[in-house]
Amino acid sequence: MTSQSYLLIKPEAIECGLRSEIYESVKDAGLNVVCQHEFIAQPRHFELGWSDLRKDLHPLEHVVFELWFAGKPVELLLVETEHHAHQAALLAKARIRNDYSRGAFRNMVHAPDSDFEFRLQLGGFDTGCPRCSAAATRITSDHDTPQAFSGGTLLPEELRNPDVIMEHVAPIWNDPQSYFWSLGTPEPWQVSGPGERAYSTYLRYSPYDLSYDNLVGALLDSFPGMTFGRASELLFSAMNRSDVAIATGTRTDVTLAQRSLMRQGLNLAVRPTRDKAAGDHR
Ligand SMILES: [Zn+2]
Known part of the structure; x- marks a missing residue:
């Protein structure tokens, strides 16, 4: 049984021309890229994909997403391996960040921490392709998603x-x-x-x-x-x-x-x- 995860190549990595180095690190972590999409990130992608961090409760998170991503090109790599794809993707992420990060918000790639995040975030990006859709949780409203940090102090x-x-x-x-x-x-x-x-x-x-x-x-x-x-x-x-x-x-x-x-x-x-x-x- 194969296992899937994804990596998101962030705008700063695309700007710096780091894609081939990132593909190489992904391959070195034992992952096959089975689907690849470049698109322009929109606030809506994060409102749905990160709906476990609802915008009405965590607006600062979403403002940061918007400043960081919105209107900028990103690339999504759907990756596959025999077992434990999330662990392999997180390993690739850690290595890429270690090798190429240029600061706190210039860390080049994202990978999900869990299967729940993988399916939810993939659904938020809505690539429209059958292969990605098969792995994604599609939601249309952020109000149904269980919240990741329900005990934290909200902003006033x-x-x-x-x-x-x-x-x-x-x-x-x-x-x-x-x-x-x-x-x-x-x-x-x-x-x-x-x-x-x-x-x-x-x-x-x-x-x-x-x-x-x-x-x-x-x-x-x-x-x-x-x-x-x-x-x-x-x-x-x-x-x-x-x-x-x-x-x-x-x-x-x-x-x-x-x-x-x-x-x-x-x-x-x-x-x-x-x-x-x-x-x-x-
Ligand atoms: Zn796809």
Whole structure:
């Protein structure tokens, strides 16, 4: 019994002319390409294919998809092997990312984590071809799909609007100096009085078991007065750099902040604040 998965070649890989290298890595992982489609990505593909992350609940995720993909060429490779195609596709993905990534959002390929994601996402891309359709789950409304992160903290109601989020995120996404691309060291949130920065809290590992919306939602919930822009800057920087402190202050205040974030699914450590002069790797 053969097993199938897929890889999506992202716009930046097509732009950089990396396709033949990617085909080679896919072949090296023991996968045969059985169907191949190049098309222009549309927001609708992600609304359906990622409907386990519904747009009305996770608008930031979909705004990022839109900025990253919409109107740009992508290529879908339906791949096949004897056994465990998803594992082989994830291995190919890891190798390609390791060899060719040029930053957090320049990671060249996507592959699904599970059979559920494979069928749902393939259905969202709707290539119209019989071979891909046979493996896909076709849905017409995103409201029927079981949600991937049903326990996470949502963004506040007034921010749960894709247009409002787009207004915040598009200028930052399009600015080459912004934290999405330059990954500098943002100032941590001060939870104690000025000058109290003996302890800080850091993300322990990339928290990909929550959506971006949940992660930003948790920061806004834990730090009253924080803006959406500030929360996203701290979060996206901390997800990509282990030395970016989320919050700083006395040990007690930092530990309280850490507990509040841990309750909402973020895994954080409290450590003495790193010396700026010694720890600044900009
Ligand atoms: Zn196909």
